[in-house]
Amino acid sequence: MAGAQTAAAQISDDLGVIGQLQYQDANGNKVFVEGVELTIDGVGSSTTDAEGKFRIPVSGPGEYEITLNIETLPSGVALKDATRGTIVANVSENNDQRVIFALIEGDSTTVSESNFSARRIGQLTLEGIKLGLYLAMAAIGLSLIFGTTGLVNFAHAEMVTWGALMTYFFNVYGLVGAIGLLAGFPAPLGGPVNFILATMLSMVAGAVLGYLLNRVIFRTSRDAGVSLLAQMVMTIGLSILLRYLFVYFFGGKYRSYSEYGAQRANVFFGLELTTRDAVAMAISVVVLVVVGFGLTTTRTGRAMRAVSDSRDLAESSGINVERVIAQVWMFGGALAALSGTFFGFDTVKWELGTRILLLIFAAVTLGGLGTSFGALVGALIVGIAINWSTLVIDPELKNMTALFVLILALLLRPQGILGKKQRIG
C-alpha cells in the first residue's frame, strides 16, 4: 500500500468495534447491561462493563461480524429484533466503529417483517422525505449559483461540511477554541453555546464563507475573464483544498454535538421518528417555504431569479448583477450550513459533505440545473428513491441509486423536471 493508503492507515493505530448496551425501562430510564458477551469470530471477544460498554480491538479496517451471545443477557432483557443478534461492523481506517444492538425489556417484538410491508415502505418514505429536505437546502444554493453564474460549484459539498463543523465548533468549544485569547469572555466568544444558537452562528459562518469564496476567488476570476470550465476546475481544487484543511485542523475523528445525540424514536401510526428529526424536518420545511416565498415575492429573490433566467436582460433592466451573485453565494452558504448541521446529527466528520455530493448533483440535475424550485423537487425525489431502493438492494449501496437517477434524468429529460429546453444547449 502506498500513497493515499499509507496516509489513511496512519490514522488507524488503534481500531476496534465498540458499543454500549442499554435499554429503557418502563419508566423511561436508561439501564446499562453488564456482563454480556460479544464475539467477533477469530478476532476476540469482550464482556460489557458496569456501563454496558464493550470494545473488541481489530487489526485493521474491514468488515467484521459481531455476535451478541443471547444467553448472557440478563433475564427480562431481549434483543428488540431477534434477527439482529449478529451484525456487521464496517470498520473504516479512521476510527473505532460503533455498533448498536437494540435491547428492550421483555421479549423480542419485531418478528421478521416482510420486505414490502406497508409499514416499511411508509418508514422508508418518511426517511426519504427527511433526506430530501436536508438535501434540498444544499441543492437550492448549488442550483442558484449555477443559475446566476453558470458555474457548477463542486465545492458546495465542502460548504455543507463547513456548516456541520461550525455548529460542532460553537456547540462544543466556542470561539475560544480557535483563539485562546478569548478565554474569560462570555459565550460564544469564551465558551460553548447551546445547539440552537450554534446552528445560527454556523449559518452566519456559512454565509461568510460563501461571500468570501465569491469575493476573493470567483468574482475576481469573472472580472479577469477566466472561462467557466476553468472556474469549474477551480471549484474542484477549492473542494479538495477545503476538505483537507478540514481534516488537517479537525482531524480524522468522528465527533458529535454536545446535545441531541441518539434519541428514542416516537411511534406514530407505526412510523418511527425521533423528536429531534421531527423538529429538524419541520425547520427545513419552514426554511424552504420561506425561501420559496422569498424567491417569488421579495425584490432580492426576484432579482436572483431574473439573473438566473437571463443575466443580460437582468443587467439591462437595472439589476446589479454582481450584488445579486454575492447574495446568492451568501444565501447558498447559509442554507448549506443548515443542511450540514442536520446531516451532522449522526456524526460530524470532515468528509460529511463529500459523501452527499453525488446526491446533491443528482437532485439538481433531476430538478433542472439552475432552477431553484427544481432543486427542491429533485431533492425530494432523490431522497425517497434512495430510501426505497433499499427494499431491493443492500442499504450500503443505496447512494448508487443517485447515479441511476442522474443518468436516467439525462437520458429522458436532460433539462430536468422544471428546466427549460434551451438550458442544455
Add this chain to the structure above:
Amino acid sequence: MDWGFIFERTFSAMIGVEVMVYALAAVGLNVHFGYTGLMNFGQAGFMAAGAYGIGVTVYWMQWSFWWGVLFVFVYGAVLALLLGIPTLRLRADYLSLVTIAAAESIRLLARSRVMRPITGGVEGVNKFAVTFYDISPFELGKFYGFGPFKYLGRDLWVLVVGWTILILATLMVQQLMRSPWGRTLRAIREDEDAARALGKNVYYYKMQALMVGGLIGAAAGCIQSIQKSSVQADTFNSVITFTIWTILIIGGPARVWSPIVGSSIYWSLIVFVENTLRQLPAGTRDSLERAIELSDFNISMLRYILVGAGLMLLARFRPQGIFGSREEMALDRR
C-alpha cells in the same frame, strides 16, 4: 537534516512507479480533455476498471493473465461507452457530473458487502499478478544498482514494462493526434458546431476519444494493481482523479509529453516537501507542531492540500500549464 537522503528520494521519485502510473492515466485524460475538451472527472473510475478488470478475472475467474489484460481493455471501453451515451450529446458540464458520480459509485460498489465474493470488499483482491512476475528477466529479490539508485528486481521489472507502455502510449497519442482523426478531435474542442457543420459526427468522435482515453486510464490502473499485487477500492477515490488533473495542467494540456513532465514535477515536489518536513530537526518540528499542528499525519495530508491549492491556482492563473501555449488550451477558451 540529511539532505543527501532527501535528494536521493526526490530524484528516485522522478522516475518512480507513481510517476509512471499517474503519467499514463494523464495521457488518457489528455486525450479526453486536452485534445477533445471532454471534462472527465472520473479518471479514477477508469483506473479502477483496469485494476478490477485484471484482479477479478485472473484471481476469481481463473482466467489466464493475458486474457485478463485483454479484458481490461474491453472493460475500459465498455465503461466509456456507458458513461458517454447519456452525456456526450449534452453540454460539457454534464459529462463531468456523471463521470465523478460514476467513479464514486464504482468505488462504493467495489468495496461493498454485496460484491465481496467478487471484489473482496474493502480488503480487495490479490494474488493475480504471479504470471507477470514469473516472466521477469530480473531476479525478483535481488537489488540492481544504477549509480546512486538501487532497485529491487521486482520493482525494476514493473518500471521497465510500465515506462515502455507509457512511452508507447505517448507516441501512439502523438501519431493519433497528427492524423485526420486527431485533427477532427481538436476541431470539435475548438468549435463543436463548426465541426458539425463540416459534416463530422461529433457524437461518435467524442465517444471514440472517451474510449481511447478510458482505455489508457484502465491500463494505468492495471499496471498500478500489478505493482501492488493487490486491488483496493479506496485507492480509486476522487482525489486521485484530481491529482491527475493537476498533473496534466502542470505539464500543459494538449501537449504530447506534458503528462510525463507534469507527473515527474508533481511527484518530486511532493516527495521533496514530505521528506524535508519529516527530516526537520526535532526542535523545529515541535514548534511547528504547536504552532500549525504539523503532526506526522498532517504532513501526509499536506499533499492533498497542495493538490487542491495547486489545481485552483493553475486553473486560475496558468491554465495552459507551465510549458503549454495559450493557443493550444481548451480550458481557457470556453
